[in-house]
Every structure is written in C-alpha cells, then in structure tokens.
Amino acid sequence: MLVLALFSSCYRGEEADLIIHNAIIHSMDDDMKEYEAMAIRDGKIIELGAERKILNKYSAEKQIDAQGRDVYPGITDAHGHMLSYAKQKLNVDLVGCKSMVQLIVKTEKYQQKFKRDMIVGRGWDQSLWGEKEMPTNNELNEAFPTTPVCLYRIDGHALLANDAMLKLAGITEDTKVEGGIIHLLDGKPTGILVDNAMNLVNAKLPKVEQEELMAALSEVEQELFMYGITSVHEAGIEFEDIALFKKMIDSYGFSLEVYAMLMSSKENIAFARKNGIYAYKNLAIRSFKVIGDGALGSRGAFLKQEYSDQHNHFGVLTTTPEEMRNVAKICLETGYQMNTHAIGDSTNRILLELYQMAYEKNIDHRWRIEHAQVVDIKDFALFAKFGVIPSVQPTHAVSDQCWAESRLGIERMKGAYAYKSLLKSNGILAIGTDFPIENIDPFMSIFSATERKNSDNFPSKGFLPNEAITLEDCLKGMTIWASISAFEENRLGSLEVGKDATFVIFEKPIKQHSTFVPNFALNTFIAGKEVYSAE
Numbered sequence: 001m002l003v004l005a006l007f008s009s010c011y012r013g014e015e016a017d018l019i020i021h022n023a024i025i026h027s028m029d030d031d032m033k034e035y036e037a038m039a040i041r042d043g044k045i046i047e048l049g050a051e052r053k054i055l056n057k058y059s060a061e062k063q064i065d066a067q068g069r070d071v072y073p074g075i076t077d078a079h080g081h082m083l084s085y086a087k088q089k090l091n092v093d094l095v096g097c098k099s100m101v102q103l104i105v106k107t108e109k110y111q112q113k114f115k116r117d118m119i120v121g122r123g124w125d126q127s128l129w130g131e132k133e134m135p136t137n138n139e140l141n142e143a144f145p146t147t148p149v150c151l152y153r154i155d156g157h158a159l160l161a162n163d164a165m166l167k168l169a170g171i172t173e174d175t176k177v178e179g180g181i182i183h184l185l186d187g188k189p190t191g192i193l194v195d196n197a198m199n200l201v202n203a204k205l206p207k208v209e210q211e212e213l214m215a216a217l218s219e220v221e222q223e224l225f226m227y228g229i230t231s232v233h234e235a236g237i238e239f240e241d242i243a244l245f246k247k248m249i250d251s252y253g254f255s256l257e258v259y260a261m262l263m264s265s266k267e268n269i270a271f272a273r274k275n276g277i278y279a280y281k282n283l284a285i286r287s288f289k290v291i292g293d294g295a296l297g298s299r300g301a302f303l304k305q306e307y308s309d310q311h312n313h314f315g316v317l318t319t320t321p322e323e324m325r326n327v328a329k330i331c332l333e334t335g336y337q338m339n340t341h342a343i344g345d346s347t348n349r350i351l352l353e354l355y356q357m358a359y360e361k362n363i364d365h366r367w368r369i370e371h372a373q374v375v376d377i378k379d380f381a382l383f384a385k386f387g388v389i390p391s392v393q394p395t396h397a398v399s400d401q402c403w404a405e406s407r408l409g410i411e412r413m414k415g416a417y418a419y420k421s422l423l424k425s426n427g428i429l430a431i432g433t434d435f436p437i438e439n440i441d442p443f444m445s446i447f448s449a450t451e452r453k454n455s456d457n458f459p460s461k462g463f464l465p466n467e468a469i470t471l472e473d474c475l476k477g478m479t480i481w482a483s484i485s486a487f488e489e490n491r492l493g494s495l496e497v498g499k500d501a502t503f504v505i506f507e508k509p510i511k512q513h514s515t516f517v518p519n520f521a522l523n524t525f526i527a528g529k530e531v532y533s534a535e
Helices: 002-011 051-057 082-090 100-114 138-143 163-168 196-202 210-226 239-251 266-275 321-334 345-361 377-385 395-400 404-408 419-426 442-451 471-477 480-484
Strands: 014-021 024-026 037-041 044-049 058-065 070-073 075-080 119-124 149-153 158-161 180-185 188-195 229-237 257-263 278-280 283-291 337-342 368-371 389-392 503-506 521-526 529-533
Touching (some): 037 051, 051 058, 100 138, 149 163, 163 188, 188 196, 210 239, 229 239, 229 480, 321 345
Parallel strands (some): 337 368
16 A cells, blocks of 8 residues: 555656646647647646546646637737727727717717717728718717717728817818828818828827726726637837836736737837837737728728729828838848738738848748738739738628728739638738727637628628638637747747647637637636636
8 A cells, every 4th residue: 555655646746736637628739739638837838648647647736627628729819909999998989880870879978978078989880881982070060069079980090070170180171191081072171081191180189098098908808818819919009008018017917918019100119229129028029010001991002003983092001112111121120020001902012022121131030911901913922932921800801891892893802801812822821800990709700711701690602702711720820820920939829848828718619610609718828827717
C-alpha cells in the first residue's frame, strides 16, 4: 500500500493551476490537431493531450469538465471600434430604423429623456427605408428648429445634420472641402455631409465625459466576452485614447487584448517615433490606421469608373496619395504596420502599388488593407505579390446585397466582397465584424462568410455564393490568421504549449449550418484567468 501511494503521488506529481478536460480542444495549430484535455500554469499552456494522460500527470485545485464541448482559442475581432460602440451606447441608437419618421421619433424620445444641448446619434440607413437617395434634413429641422442635431449613417462615412448644426459649423452653400462632399439641393445644403466634410461638424461636438465612456467600455468588454471574443484590433484611436485604455486597464480591470491602430495625427506620429513598438500590459500598439476613401453605401468609395447609379461620380479619396506615402515612410521608420481603409477598386489599386515599397524593404511587413471590398479582378494577384493582408468583414456583403449591384454594375461585382478569391490569391485573411457598423456577434460573421446570408437567412441561395469560404478558413481568420496579422502569433491565436491560455468553452458545437444558429461562450479565459462565465 505504501509503495502504491508513493507511485501514485509521483505519477500525479506535477502541479497546474487549471485543467480543462472532457473537451474537444481545437488547437488551430498548423496541423489543426484536436485534444481532450490541457493543463495550464502561470497563464500559459503547459501540455495538451488525451484525457487520461493529463489527469494522471497533473493535479490542480481547479478542474473544469467541459462535458464534451468545443474549446477554441479566444476569438480575435480583427477590425472593430470599441470606442465608437461605447459612445453609441451614450447617444441615440438609430440602427434598424425603417423610416425617417421612426428616426425622428427615436431622436425625440432620447431628447425627452436626456435633454441634451446637442443631440448626437448613429445608425440610420436610408436603404432600409426603400430609398436610393440620401435624405434631406427637412423633417429634422421641423422637429428640432434650434437644438443642433448630428446623426451619423450606419457606415460612419456620412451624417445628417439639421440647419442649427450646419449654422454652428459654419457650413453654407459656398463651403468647399477636399476629400468630402456637401450635398446641395436647389443651391442649399441638404444636411448630408460625406467623409471629410463631416470634420466641420465633428469639431463642434461635445466631449464625452470620461467616466461615462469608461463605464460604457466596460459594458462593451463584457459583451465581447459573452461571444468568446478575447482580442480586438481597434481600428483607429487618437492620442488621448492611449491614456484612456491604460486607465481602463489599471483602474477598471480591463483585460481584453487590444491591438490599437493609431490615427496619423502629429501627436500619434511623435508617440510612435519616441516609443517604437509599444506594449502596456494587454494594450499593444504598432500600426497606423489611414482612411483611404469613403463607403459604398454613401457613394464615397473611390472607383476606377463612375458609379453605375450616379453619372460622372467616382467617390472620394479622403487621404491624398502624398499623405499616404508620408505615413508609409513613418511606418517603415518606426517598424509599424500601415492598415488602410480601402473600399473602392481605385483606392485598393493605389494602396497595392504603395505597399510595394514596403515589400521591397521587408517582405514580412504584414501591411493590411482594411475591407478590400471592391477589387479589380486584375489586381487580386498583387496582394500576394506584395505581401498584403486583406482584413475583411463578411457581414458587409450581406448588409449591402440589396443595393451593391446598382452602385457597381454587374461587371464590377465579380471583384466585390470576394473573400474566397482574396484567400486563394493570398493564403490568409484577417476577419472581423466592423462593429458597431455591423453586429458585434462573430457567429453572424461566420454565417455570412460560409453561407453568404444574413441572420434572417436571406437570400436563400446566398449572395455571390461562389465567394463563400469554408468554416475552417473562417475560424482561422478569427484566430491564428488574425494574430499573424498583428504580429501576435507567438502568444495568441492557437492553443499550443508555451502560448497564453486564452480560450473559450462554447455552449454549442461550432458547425456550419444552412440557417443561422446563435452561439455564445460558456466560459471565457484570458491568460488562464476566467473573465466571463454564462452562469
């Protein structure tokens, strides 16, 4: 008995902090191996293997029986906007409004409750109203004759302002803006401002109280954890936001992994030159975000040929090629990525040619094109040729399906929302949601990518179904490929020995379905620490 006791003690002699067992652990490693159990110590994975092997070899105070559920690396949203989403929670939420009347009613109810000196909202989409053209501010002026109102379109690239706001911003029929559009009707501003024209109004908006914003950010973090998202590539922050995230980490226990892209302001450029590649706990900074053009829905995407539904209109290049080259040089100087918003085929081509410069100096530069939404089919090969990573958001395809062809025409649709073609050309995709422009739920992105339908299962046969990607490739785009696109693959993106124990136990199996099936995290862990439990 003594010998047996000693033998048993030695056999289970290694200590772990946490053991996950009775699981289907999808490692997402190069061989896509699956395991039954894993042992974790000091926030790192120390071993994966068969159930009996791990339970016999390790002892731990905490063990979780996954009851046969799927375990995956934490999901990375490769393109999101946490700060915008947090602010949207504090402003008028117009997502899903079916008419201008509903927009006005929601805005009036918000004002009755909060009594703001200036009203800010976001989320309207005139295509849901059965309207092809942008609205005017006539009804908004009637409802709010003196209170300035600024309401952003769902894509964030256009806004509707009432006359009180236009007056405050000094906008008249004679105002000119490079890289932006001020819509006029009968020689007068309609209230619609597109891309850089919005900056005139943005400069007049009130600052959000920091405590309100941080509380809203905490809500966003918990919502992300609920879906199994453990990392977000925050697509564009200002200099002051660096201190905000650091305060969130130190004072609010903010544990989400944040890979932040700096906007190319003077302060941010100085920060990059001073600090180089920067890390503060779970905040990482080594990239610049550049806005190349506008959005297709507001006809701001910059196209090689005119819009099919607007004669002699090509969209707008919101950042000049010279400014883009300057940012590219700064990125090469500091070792940063250049991650550029490019929707139109013309903007994508300009960026691909510019990124050639980075490839010639460093083949592993990993510069990204965010969205790569409309690409000339002759340009697909340039992604691989110059080592460019497409960072895409599959739900954009099914959100835009009703009007995309009217903007582009049949021929250009061959290179639109072409995720399978991009993957075939380049061998890697970084996949995100672009929340709050789209829904934060990653399972909607998975469904959109694999079935090419929205959550209402429309259209029944899929939108451009030949561009669907496999479930395995979609999950890679949300885990290991997303991590590679942010230089974080040595720590995140797969479940392997030595990497962070950042993983999710999901309520339901992750499988491909012909109709949308919601799914959520049962438990979410970051570096071995449980940050969310459905219980």
